[in-house]
Amino acid sequence: MGTKTQEYAIIDNYLCIKMPAEVDHHKASGIRECADQLILDDKVKNIVFDFEDTTFMDSSGLGIIIGRYRKISCFGGKVYAVNANERITRLLTTSGMTAIVQVV
Amino acid sequence: MEGNVINEIKLEFEAVSENEGLARVVIATFISALDITVDELEDVKTAVSEAVTNAIIHGYEEKGGTVVMSAVLKKDDSIGHLLTIEICDTGVGIEDVEKAMQPMFTTGSENERSGMGFSFMEAFMDRVTVTSSPNMGTMVHMEKQFKAYDARQ
Numbered sequence: 001m002g003t004k005t006q007e008y009a010i011i012d013n014y015l016c017i018k019m020p021a022e023v024d025h026h027k028a029s030g031i032r033e034c035a036d037q038l039i040l041d042d043k044v045k046n047i048v049f050d051f052e053d054t055t056f057m058d059s060s061g062l063g064i065i066i067g068r069y070r071k072i073s074c075f076g077g078k079v080y081a082v083n084a085n086e087r088i089t090r091l092l093t094t095s096g097m098t099a100i101v102q103v104v
Numbered sequence: 105m106e107g108n109v110i111n112e113i114k115l116e117f118e119a120v121s122e123n124e125g126l127a128r129v130v131i132a133t134f135i136s137a138l139d140i141t142v143d144e145l146e147d148v149k150t151a152v153s154e155a156v157t158n159a160i161i162h163g164y165e166e167k168g169g170t171v172v173m174s175a176v177l178k179k180d181d182s183i184g185h186l187l188t189i190e191i192c193d194t195g196v197g198i199e200d201v202e203k204a205m206q207p208m209f210t211t212g213s214e215n216e217r218s219g220m221g222f223s224f225m226e227a228f229m230d231r232v233t234v235t236s237s238p239n240m241g242t243m244v245h246m247e248k249q250f251k252a253y254d255a256r257q
Contacts, residue, residue, distance in 0.1 A: 022128075025157040026121035032216065056128070056146070058153040062218035087146060094227075095220055 008034055013045035019054045023061040031064055036071065045077045049101075052083035061088075062097055069100045080104055107180035114174040119164040119193065127156045127173055131189065134175055138185055140250050147228035148187065148248060154221040155191040155244040162211065163195030163242050170194065184252035189229075194241035201234050 007018040015038055020027050038044060047068050051057075069079045079101045081092060092103055115130055117123045128149045135148060152173070159171045171193050178186045198204045205226075210219040225232045229246040236242040 022125060024121075024124050024153055025161065026124050028216070029121075056149065056153075058150050058157065059218045059220040059224050060157065062220055063216050066218055067216045087143065095218075095223075 008038055010038065010042050010044060013043065014048055015039065015042070015044040015046070016048045016050055018050045018052070019057075019061075021053050021055055023054055023057040023064070025058075025060040028060045028064050032067060035064075035068055039068070039071055045072065045075060046080070047072060047077065048080045048082055050082050051085065051088050054088060055085070057088050057091060059095075061091075062095055065097060065101055073100070078102065107178040107183070107186060109176055110179045110185075111177040112175070114172065116170055116172050119160045119169045119171050119195075121157075121160060123171070124153055124156050124160070127152050127171075127191075130173070131175060135177065135187060135250075138177075138250055139252075144248075144250060148189075151225045151228045151232075151246055151248075152189060152191070154224045155189075155246070158221050158244070159191060159193035159195065159242065161217070162198070163193035165196060182252070183249065185250040187248045187250065189246045190243060191246075192241060192243045197238040197240050197242055198234070198236040199238050201236050205234065 009016045015035065017031065017035055049065065065079060081101050081103045084092065084103060089103055092098060092101060111134065113134055117126060131152045132145060132149055135145065156171060156173070160166060163169070171191065174190045176188045203209060205222040207223040208219040210217045225244070225246060229248045231247040233245045234242065
């Protein structure tokens with residue numbers, strides 16, 4: 001379910017989410033619930049999705065990013081994707097996601 | 105493409121999200137002996153993941169049902185291999201397939217989906233056709249050709 005605490009860290013007003021090896025619809029609901037709880041409780045402004053461990057992602061991953069962006073962008077927050085491999089970087093770029101997420 | 109059928113599988117599974125990973129592993133194993141690139145393998149896994157997810161979320165509205173994935177591998181000496189995958193559900197169906205296949209289209213009820221499922225299938229496979237009728241179900245037919253190694257040069 002992705003509820004392990006070390007997968008979510010809050011540094012300053014940045015929420016860092018360690019994404020699982022396979023980001024699909026099955027994993028999406030757990031990530032969404034945990035992230036949204038933390039966004040509510042801790043007044044998170046920005047979100048960093050860490051794809052270091054991720055080897056697979058389908059369009060459910062885009063849904064996670066879009067949904068979180070909607071929650072924080074109205075307060076001026078930004079969304080980042082870090083440590084994404086070549087394929088995931090390409091998915092984010094070609095799908096137009098770079099309009100809302102900065103791939104670092 | 106003409107050619108001889110060299111392998112064929114049919115997998116029936118419950119429409120629960122745990123089985124999205126199962127479907128990906130099965131299709132990856134099915135084509136693992138082919139001389140294909142890592143990217144081609146990931147393309148097929150992603151397309152399957154999208155179609156199976158659609159069946160679970162939209163076809164069966166996350167209430168469960170049976171998803172059938174069948175795959176056929178054909179070989180033609182001059183062209184290479186052709187993979188055909190069909191993913192079927194007997195769920196609610198799609199009223200307007202053309203509309204559903206437009207990029208960014210999602211059913212209004214949930215804003216957690218990207219609306220890119222069919223776009224991903226079309227981007228990663230050579231051919232995608234969707235047959236659906238309301239209350240009967242949906243069949244996604246996808247094809248991808250893998251050129252023979254000599255033809256890649």
